Amino acid sequence: MKHARVSYAGAIHNAVWVNGSIQLNDNREVQEEDVIWLPPVEPRTVFALGLNYADHASELEFKAPAEPLVFLKGPNTFIGHRADTRRPADATYMHYECELGVVIGKTARNVKREDAYKYVAGYTVANDYAIRDYLENYYRPNLRVKNRDTCTPIGPWIVDQSDIADPMNLTLRTYVNGTLTQEGSTRDMIFDIPFLIEYLSEFMTLNQDDIILTGTPKGLSDVKAGDEIITEIEGIGSLLNTIVGDEVFQRS
Amino acid sequence: MFKAKIRLQGRHQIEETSVDLQDSIVNIHDTKIQLQHLRCDPPVSGTIYGVLLNYKGALEALGDLVNEPPYNQPPVAPILYIKPVNTIIGHGSAIPLPAAIEKLEMGAALGIVIGKTATKVSIDEAIHYIAGYTVVNDVSVPHKSVFRPVVKHRSRDGFCPVGPWIIEKDDVKNPNDLTIRVFINGKLVQENNTSNLIRPVEELIRDVSEFMTLFPGDVLLVGVPEASPVVGNGDHVRIEIDGVGFLENTILPENDVYSGGFSG
Numbered sequence: 001m002k003h004a005r006v007s008y009a010g011a012i013h014n015a016v017w018v019n020g021s022i023q024l025n026d027n028r029e030v031q032e033e034d035v036i037w038l039p040p041v042e043p044r045t046v047f048a049l050g051l052n053y054a055d056h057a058s059e060l061e062f063k064a065p066a067e068p069l070v071f072l073k074g075p076n077t078f079i080g081h082r083a084d085t086r087r088p089a090d091a092t093y094m095h096y097e098c099e100l101g102v103v104i105g106k107t108a109r110n111v112k113r114e115d116a117y118k119y120v121a122g123y124t125v126a127n128d129y130a131i132r133d134y135l136e137n138y139y140r141p142n143l144r145v146k147n148r149d150t151c152t153p154i155g156p157w158i159v160d161q162s163d164i165a166d167p168m169n170l171t172l173r174t175y176v177n178g179t180l181t182q183e184g185s186t187r188d189m190i191f192d193i194p195f196l197i198e199y200l201s202e203f204m205t206l207n208q209d210d211i212i213l214t215g216t217p218k219g220l221s222d223v224k225a226g227d228e229i230i231t232e233i234e235g236i237g238s239l240l241n242t243i244v245g246d247e248v249f250q251r252s
Numbered sequence: 253m254f255k256a257k258i259r260l261q262g263r264h265q266i267e268e269t270s271v272d273l274q275d276s277i278v279n280i281h282d283t284k285i286q287l288q289h290l291r292c293d294p295p296v297s298g299t300i301y302g303v304l305l306n307y308k309g310a311l312e313a314l315g316d317l318v319n320e321p322p323y324n325q326p327p328v329a330p331i332l333y334i335k336p337v338n339t340i341i342g343h344g345s346a347i348p349l350p351a352a353i354e355k356l357e358m359g360a361a362l363g364i365v366i367g368k369t370a371t372k373v374s375i376d377e378a379i380h381y382i383a384g385y386t387v388v389n390d391v392s393v394p395h396k397s398v399f400r401p402v403v404k405h406r407s408r409d410g411f412c413p414v415g416p417w418i419i420e421k422d423d424v425k426n427p428n429d430l431t432i433r434v435f436i437n438g439k440l441v442q443e444n445n446t447s448n449l450i451r452p453v454e455e456l457i458r459d460v461s462e463f464m465t466l467f468p469g470d471v472l473l474v475g476v477p478e479a480s481p482v483v484g485n486g487d488h489v490r491i492e493i494d495g496v497g498f499l500e501n502t503i504l505p506e507n508d509v510y511s512g513g514f515s516g
Contacts, residue, residue: 045336047403070403072334074299076465109409134463136331137323139304140400143332148463149371203350203404205338251372 002157002237003122005042005080006035017157037080040124040158041103041209046073047200048099048128050141052215053188068191068199071140073213077147081156084244085129086149087225088251094223094243097128097216098174098231100167100186102193103158108206113194119206120193122158123167125239126213127174127231129153153231153241154211164235168192171234172217176227184217186233253279254495256417257384261291261342271417273497278417292343292416295386296365298469300335300412302390303456304398306475308448313478314398322399330451330459331398335390335412335473343416346504347391347489348409355484356503359390359476360434360491362427362446364453365418370466378454381461383468384418385427387491387499390476410509413501414471424495427474428452434481435490444477 002017006024014025015035022030050069079085087094105121129151134144164170167186174182191199196212223229225245232238246252253270258278260267270279276287305311305327311318318326341347349356367383391411395401424430427446434442446452451459453474460472483489483503492498 045338067402069400072336072403072407074301074334074464075467134329136327136329137325138327138331138398139333142329143301143334144329144463147332149465203408204336205409207337 001160001163003160004040004155004157005038007038008035012038037082037156039078039080039154040156041211043075043078043209043211044207045210046213047211048073048146048213049191049196049215052190053184053217054190055184055188055218064190068196070200071146073147073152074143076149077152079150079153081153082240083150083153084242084248085151085153086249087223087243087245088131089246091131091133093132095130095132095220096174096182096223096229096231097130097220098172098182098233099126099128099213099216100170100172100233100236101126101154102212102214104206104208104210104212105161106208108197108201111197111201113198116194116197117161119197120161121208122160123164123236124154124158125231125233125236126152126154127229127239127241128213128216153239155239156237159236170236173232174219175230176221176223181221182217182219184219186214188217189214254423255420257295257420258417259293259295261293266295269417271497273495276498287416290416294340294342294414295416295418296340296363296414296469296471298366298467298471300340300363300388300414300471300473301460302333302335302361302406302473303475304331304333306330306450306456307444307477308450309444309478310475311450330456332460333406336407338409339407339412341410341413341501343413343499343501345410345413345501346509347389347411347413347501348506348509349485349503350408350506353393355394355482357392357394357480357482358434358489358491359392359480360432360442361388361390361473361476362430362432362493362496363388363414363471363473364427364457366466366468366470366472367421368468370457370461373457373461375454375458378457379421381457381466382421384420385424385496386414386418386471387493387497388471388473389413389489389491389499389501390473394482413499415499417497419496430496431494432477433492435492436481436483437488441481442477442479446474448477449474
C-alpha cells in the first residue's frame with residue numbers, strides 16, 4: 001500500500017494511491033491534478049547520512065567513513081511531490097541527492113540488527129539538495145548547506161515495509177529534464193538499514209514517523225532554475241521537483 | 253514579578269503565571285508556590301537549534317586552529333545543530349549518564365523561544381518574532397574537534413534540559429546583557445554574559461531566518477560559553493540566567509533514570 005498526505009478541498013487528508021488515483025481516508029476518490037502533495041509524514045526527527053555510498057565518497061574525495069556520518073534536519077526543509085525548490089541567485093553549485101527514506105514505525109531503543117525491520121513502517125523517496133557554496137568546515141555538513149527551506153522534497157508516498165522484499169537491492173535514479181544523471185543501487189550502501197537502526201537506537205530513542213535518509217550514490221550535478229528533477233527508487237516511487245529562482249520567492 | 257509560562261507535570265496546558273526570581277516563588281492563579289515544590293515539564297514543544305562558537309571566548313579558544321585544516325577559515329554564517337525531541341527534559345529531571353561514558357559537558361545557554369513564523373527577518377523586526385526566553389542546558393559528550401563530530405555527542409536521550417519556564421519577552425529588557433552562572437553541587441564554576449556573543453540575539457535571528465524558517469515554539473540557543481563545566485555521576489547542576497530563571501538537574505546513570513529518576 002502507498003500512503004500519502006494531500007491537501008484537497010481546503011483540508012489535509014491521509015490518502016492511499018490506488019490504480020492511478022488518490023483515495024482519501026473518507027473513501028472519496030480524487031484525481032492527482034486536484035490535490036497538493038504534502039510530505040507523507042509530518043517529520044519530527046530526521047536523520048540524514050553523509051557519504052554512505054562508497055562511490056559517492058570517492059567522488060567527493062573522501063575515504064569511506066568508519067562510523068556513520070549522521071546529521072539532523074529540521075521540519076522547515078521538507079516539501080512534497082511536485083513542489084518548487086528555491087535556488088538562491090548567488091549559488092554556483094547546487095546538486096540533488098536521490099535517497100531512500102526509511103520511516104520508523106514504532107518506538108525503538110537498543111534494537112539489534114536482526115530485529116531492525118520490525119521497527120520500519122515503510123519507505124519513501126527523498127531529494128536531499130545541497131548548496132555547496134555555503135559549505136563550512138564546522139559541524140559539517142552545516143545546516144546552511146543541508147537544511148534550507150524547500151530543499152528536501154520527500155514523497156510522493158510511503159510504501160509499506162511488507163511490500164518491499166529487499167530494500168537493500170533497489171535501483172536509484174535521478175533524471176534532470178528527462179536525462180538520466182545519477183544511478184546506483186541501495187546494495188552499495190556502506191552502512192545498511194539494519195546497521196543504522198541498531199547504531200542510532202543504541203544511543204537515542206527513535207520515534208514513530210522519524211525518518212532516516214540513507215545517503216546518495218555518485219552522479220551529482222548542478223541544477224538551475226527551470227530544471228525538472230525526478231528522483232526515483234525502484235518499487236517505491238518517482239518524486240518530481242522543480243528548481244525555481246529567487247523571483248518566485250520574491251527575494252532580492 | 254516576571255510573567256512566565258510554565259507547564260506543570262501531568263497537565264497538558266501551559267499555565268500563565270508570574271514568578272519571583274529572587275525567592276523562587278511561582279504565582280499560579282493567585283496561589284504562591286515555591287519552585288522546589290513544583291514538577292515542571294519542558295515548557296517548549298518545537299525544534300531546538302543549537303549554535304556553535306557564538307561566544308567570543310569560545311571562538312578565541314580555538315585560536316589559530318580556525319585558519320588551519322580541517323577548518324581553513326573562521327566561521328562565516330551561524331553554525332547550527334539540532335537537539336532532537338528525545339533530548340528534551342524538564343527542570344528537575346535527571347540527565348542520563350550513558351553506561352560507557354564518565355563525563356558530560358554542561359552547555360549553559362539562553363534559549364530564544366520563537367513566537368511567530370520567522371523567515372528572512374531583519375534585525376529591526378527580530379524582537380517581534382520572539383515569544384520569550386528560557387534556560388537550556390545543551391549537554392554534550394566532551395569532544396575536541398568541531399569539524400565533523402558524531403551526532404551522538406549532542407543527541408542522546410535527555411541531553412537537553414529546558415525550563416523551568418518561559419519568561420515573556422517584554423520582561424527581559426536586554427537579552428544581550430544577561431549574566432549566566434553555572435553551579436555544580438552548589439559551587440560557582442562558570443560565569444559569562446550574553447554581551448560576549450559574536451552575533452547578538454537580533455542578528456542571530458536575521459542570519460538564521462535568512463536560510464531557514466523558524467516556527468512558533470522553536471527554540472534558538474544563542475550558544476554556549478567557553479570552558480563548559482564537566483560533570484559526572486551524581487553531580488547537581490544549576491544554570492542561572494539573570495532575569496530568566498534557573499534550571500536544575502542531576503546526573504544519574506541511564507538505567508536509574510528509566511526507573512523514575514526525578515532528582516530536583
